[in-house]
Amino acid sequence: MAQKSAETTKPPSKLRAFLAKSREYAPVWTLLVLFLFFSVYSDSFLTLENMGNILNQVSLLAIMGTGITFVLLTAQIDLSVSYMATFTGVVAAYYTAAHMAQPWPILVALLAAAFLGVINGVGTAWLGIPSFMVTLAMSLIASGLSLWLTHGRIIFDLPPLANILGSGRIFGIKWLVIVAALTLLAGHLILRYTRFGRYVYMTGANPKAAELAGVNTKGIVTAVMVIAAVTAGLAGVVGIGRLGSATPTAFDGMLIDAIGAVVLGGTSLFGGIGGIPQTVIGLLILGVLRNGLDQISVDIYMKTLITGIILLVALVFNIVFAGKKEG
Amino acid sequence: MDTTTPLLNLINVSKRFGGIHALKGIDFEVRPGEVHALVGENGAGKSTMMKILAGVITDYEGEMRWRGRPVRLKGPRHALDLGIAMIHQELSVMPELTVAENIFLGRQPLKGGVVDWPRMFREAEASLAELGFEHVNVRDTLDRYPLGVHQLVEIARAITSGAQLIIMDEPTSALSPMETHRLLELTRNLVEGGDKSVVYISHFLEEVTWVADRITVLRDGEKITTLKAKNADKQELVRLMLGKETEFFEESYIGAREVEDTHELREPVLTVRGLSKPRAFEDVSFELHAGEILGLYGLIGSGHFELGEALYGLLKPTSGEMVLSGKPLRGNPRRAIDRGVAYVPPSRRSGLFLEKPIYQNISLPWLAHISGFVPSVAKEVKVADEVIHRVGVRPPDPLKEVVFLSGGNQQKVAIARWLVELPKVFVVSEPTRGMDVGAKEEVMHILKEMSAAGVGVLLISSEPETILAAAERILVMAKGRIVEEFVDQQVTKEMLLAAAAGEMVEQPA
Numbered sequence: 001m002a003q004k005s006a007e008t009t010k011p012p013s014k015l016r017a018f019l020a021k022s023r024e025y026a027p028v029w030t031l032l033v034l035f036l037f038f039s040v041y042s043d044s045f046l047t048l049e050n051m052g053n054i055l056n057q058v059s060l061l062a063i064m065g066t067g068i069t070f071v072l073l074t075a076q077i078d079l080s081v082s083y084m085a086t087f088t089g090v091v092a093a094y095y096t097a098a099h100m101a102q103p104w105p106i107l108v109a110l111l112a113a114a115f116l117g118v119i120n121g122v123g124t125a126w127l128g129i130p131s132f133m134v135t136l137a138m139s140l141i142a143s144g145l146s147l148w149l150t151h152g153r154i155i156f157d158l159p160p161l162a163n164i165l166g167s168g169r170i171f172g173i174k175w176l177v178i179v180a181a182l183t184l185l186a187g188h189l190i191l192r193y194t195r196f197g198r199y200v201y202m203t204g205a206n207p208k209a210a211e212l213a214g215v216n217t218k219g220i221v222t223a224v225m226v227i228a229a230v231t232a233g234l235a236g237v238v239g240i241g242r243l244g245s246a247t248p249t250a251f252d253g254m255l256i257d258a259i260g261a262v263v264l265g266g267t268s269l270f271g272g273i274g275g276i277p278q279t280v281i282g283l284l285i286l287g288v289l290r291n292g293l294d295q296i297s298v299d300i301y302m303k304t305l306i307t308g309i310i311l312l313v314a315l316v317f318n319i320v321f322a323g324k325k326e327g
Numbered sequence: 328m329d330t331t332t333p334l335l336n337l338i339n340v341s342k343r344f345g346g347i348h349a350l351k352g353i354d355f356e357v358r359p360g361e362v363h364a365l366v367g368e369n370g371a372g373k374s375t376m377m378k379i380l381a382g383v384i385t386d387y388e389g390e391m392r393w394r395g396r397p398v399r400l401k402g403p404r405h406a407l408d409l410g411i412a413m414i415h416q417e418l419s420v421m422p423e424l425t426v427a428e429n430i431f432l433g434r435q436p437l438k439g440g441v442v443d444w445p446r447m448f449r450e451a452e453a454s455l456a457e458l459g460f461e462h463v464n465v466r467d468t469l470d471r472y473p474l475g476v477h478q479l480v481e482i483a484r485a486i487t488s489g490a491q492l493i494i495m496d497e498p499t500s501a502l503s504p505m506e507t508h509r510l511l512e513l514t515r516n517l518v519e520g521g522d523k524s525v526v527y528i529s530h531f532l533e534e535v536t537w538v539a540d541r542i543t544v545l546r547d548g549e550k551i552t553t554l555k556a557k558n559a560d561k562q563e564l565v566r567l568m569l570g571k572e573t574e575f576f577e578e579s580y581i582g583a584r585e586v587e588d589t590h591e592l593r594e595p596v597l598t599v600r601g602l603s604k605p606r607a608f609e610d611v612s613f614e615l616h617a618g619e620i621l622g623l624y625g626l627i628g629s630g631h632f633e634l635g636e637a638l639y640g641l642l643k644p645t646s647g648e649m650v651l652s653g654k655p656l657r658g659n660p661r662r663a664i665d666r667g668v669a670y671v672p673p674s675r676r677s678g679l680f681l682e683k684p685i686y687q688n689i690s691l692p693w694l695a696h697i698s699g700f701v702p703s704v705a706k707e708v709k710v711a712d713e714v715i716h717r718v719g720v721r722p723p724d725p726l727k728e729v730v731f732l733s734g735g736n737q738q739k740v741a742i743a744r745w746l747v748e749l750p751k752v753f754v755v756s757e758p759t760r761g762m763d764v765g766a767k768e769e770v771m772h773i774l775k776e777m778s779a780a781g782v783g784v785l786l787i788s789s790e791p792e793t794i795l796a797a798a799e800r801i802l803v804m805a806k807g808r809i810v811e812e813f814v815d816q817q818v819t820k821e822m823l824l825a826a827a828a829g830e831m832v833e834q835p836a
């Protein structure tokens with residue numbers, strides 16, 4: 001009896017260790033399973049062309065997701081990124097239409113995005129407003145600015161650079177994919193190898209302890225909000241080039257996907273854990289899923305439902321097992 | 328009540344965690360109407376034993392008997408149903424609810440499916456009156472009362488739920504001396520009737536010898552002895568708990584220390600004049616000298632921790648000045664660090680990154696010094712490795728996450744960080760809270776070495792033992808003011824408590 005009970009204590013700890021490990025690698029397994037599944041059940045999925053399509057499809061999300069990764073690592077969130085992207089695209093197109101000399105419209109647009117990011121950061125870090133509230137308000141402001149600038153119309157005058165980056169190719173590779181890859185790479189290098197990157201992780205892991213160790217946590221939070229705004233802006237600028245026009249709601253719908261991809265990859269919503277490699281996995285999961293569902297001709301009306309369920313399962317993993325870490 | 332049958336027995340109880348024996352063949356007995364104290368270092372097996380008594384741990388070897396009959400608890404609920412209630416170190420009260428709701432938490436009297444408030448208030452009042460606390464209004468929310476009342480509410484909850492055996496785990500660690508005194512009296516009153524019993528766990532041997540009928544000493548999972556509290560001698564208890572003797576233990580547990588007047592020979596490194604911050608501290612002035620350990624003692628809420636925060640730039644004083652090496656000190660932690668001020672907060676968790684490796688915890692303030700814009704992990708690890716060996720972190724592996732270390736070793740990491748570049752002033756709050764005696768001694772040793780190297784150490788604590796174990800000069804704060812300074816005299820725990828509490832008595836109630 002006593003021996004038996006002594007043994008029964010062991011499995012839970014092993015199970016927990018296994019779950020902790022699987023939380024870390026769950027996104028990779030998810031990606032592999034989805035990949036194999038679609039490769040088997042669809043003739044058109046596993047082709048070089050389709051792989052290129054997937055990369056193409058997730059590129060805008062990747063640019064936006066880079067900034068979101070920074071924000072989530074500090075345990076904040078930015079719900080305004082997609083509206084920022086729309087707004088930045090609109091500003092770039094607006095000044096191009098107004099015949100401002102190139103490349104100024106793009107720079108002005110990115111600066112405007114950065115400015116809105118500063119407001120997000122100051123509101124969060126210095127005024128102590130929860131970031132989801134500040135950025136929710138900011139999403140309305142960005143959206144409102146887009147509408148006001150365009151008066152609801154579509155602008156077809158785009159900066160030439162946006163056109164090239166959005167729909168041009170070099171050596172057969174889409175510029176869009178290259179921009180996304182470079183953005184992710186830059187994000188990764190900053191997070192992994194710079195002092196600033198370490199501060200980002202430590203601020204998210206324990207803001208109070210970071211402050212006690214002399215880290216300017218308010219500055220860090222502001223900085224990541226600005227980074228998120230600028231990457232969102234970059235996605236907007238490249239995005240209008242891809243679409244061929246700037247509309248006042250062009251990228252609004254990307255919010256869920258962008259945040260979802262980062263979380264799917266395994267970056268913790270509670271800060272301090274995750275990074276760009278995780279985000280890349282998350283982006284690929286979302287890309288493979290979206291693309292694959294098209295390939296196996298699932299009822300188009302079920303696509304969103306299935307994506308939603310997968311996102312929910314990923315969140316359960318993220319929160320249930322991340323929540324255990326302090327216990 | 329049959330006083331010959333013990334209320335509770337443990338017979339040859341053992342518990343293993345993996346390969347470690349947390350309890351080895353424990354025999355333990357609680358008689359009706361007694362306070363039975365349990366003492367031992369952290370890790371001696373006290374908490375494992377309590378968890379068995381309270382039904383939290385159910386897979387142990389050996390037998391438990393309740394009123395002479397063998398029982399196997401299925402869980403905490405089962406323990407409660409039998410009449411065993413545990414009062415936790417970290418209180419499980421809801422400060423936003425009324426006192427009455429807290430007493431009847433989870434079992435409010437109902438009438439027609441809704442809470443019968445009048446009855447609940449009436450019964451709550453009756454149960455508090457029984458405990459001798461008529462002045463508490465059960466309709467008030469609990470957060471309007473001090474911690475002592477929170478503790479009381481937990482006890483009232485246990486009693487009204489019909490508990491016969493109440494387990495108290497470090498019940499006085501957060502209480503003021505007056506509250507402690509009342510709790511001890513209350514504990515005695517509880518058992519007077521002869522039908523209720525208390526298992527009382529505490530680090531404070533004076534309390535234990537006062538309140539308990541019998542004392543059981545645990546060490547390394549084994550029962551060393553059970554003795555009558557009347558015959559117990561504190562030094563003897565310490566020896567039994569530790570199985571060894573050192574001067575430090577006597578100093579810290581017996582609570583007396585000779586403070587010397589050597590500070591005047593030294594240079595003042597930090598001068599504080601007329602420092603005030605409303606609702607924290609008022610008109611605080613003192614000097615800290617290079618190479619001294621200045622103790623700052625106060626009860627919880629006396630403003631001593633806030634003073635520490637102000638020195639580190641975490642709180643902005645509204646008036647007064649702080650001068651470090653001749654220049655005013657102000658700003659944020661970063662500037663404080665750069666000026667040579669180091670700080671360890673009273674709560675260990677708020678100062679450490681538990682999920683991050685040791686080296687990252689240690690290098691964070693020094694990243695810019697250790698390497699440039701791109702931190703070099705190799706250099707960080709080297710720096711961390713050196714300082715954790717100096718303070719004796721076990722295991723001394725800089726790549727290990729802090730969460731895997733014991734409390735004492737976590738604290739050593741928190742301190743080791745400030746050995747990378749030796750500060751001028753080291754403000755350290757509650758450095759040994761909740762640590763076992765061995766770890767306490769090690770931490771105190773580090774502080775002494777730092778002061779020997781010329782660092783001015785400001786040791787802030789609400790534990791007289793901590794202050795007495797290391798401080799060469801002692802300031803006592805009460806209600807935000809410095810009320811007493813002990814220099815060049817024999818100081819005892821009683822003197823500290825009296826000084827800290829004196830001011831409170833004068834306040835209108």
